[in-house]
Amino acid sequence: MFLILPLCAAYSVFLLCLWPYSTMHLSIAWEASMLCGFSALFFLLTLFALTGRPLPEPFFDGRFFLTLHRWLAWLFVGLVALHAGGIIWVDPQTLYDLWPSGAPGMQFGAAAAALAVVTPCLALQRVRRGLYATAAMFRRSHALLAMAVLGASVFHVVATRVHVALWWQVWMCAGIAVVACVLPVGERRLLARLPARHDGRRRRLHTAYLARRLAGAMLGVAACETVAFVLWRH
Structure with missing residues (x-):
């Protein structure tokens, strides 16, 4: 499918930009855990682009896009768990950073991880029907939670300064986060102007x-x- 190539290319560029060659070399387990964190951030950004709303291409039904959004969300949660679990396993002293006197960047990372688990759980069909009276209320709540996860994640990446330490990396992360938050609104307005059918196709x-x-x-x-x-x- 044509979606695989752009996503893979974007993932490669994402890693190369946020992980310059000049950074320090640590153990393989540590770097693998850190890469899981960056991969989680990448999948989180893809969720803002693939929101579950049907796109003009591929010309599939809405269930395809909704299922893809759901599976990408669980991949994101799994990578967050691998990132946090791997870092704690390699360096248990990281847990001290979660105390009130710890580093703000780590505390925001813990908050992002907690919200990353809560947000998909609230989107489950039984939970969604029990908590939200209308679909519009769910969409607003889900969007706000997603933006909170993204904001806390970007602050965690920037404030810890483990790999994202250069000024252009910081601004790139902030710019990507802003674009990701605005993208669903622009996407919805653009799709509303497009014709419902393409040359009579279904x-x-x-x-x-x-x-x-x-x-x-x-x-x-x-x-x-x-x-x-x-x-x-x-």
């Missing part, structure tokens, strides 16, 4: 399985690129 139905395959392919590519990147660094 959207392809029963494509949810393709979304699962695409998410699995993205996970495999991200894992391969992460391993290759760690080996290249060492």
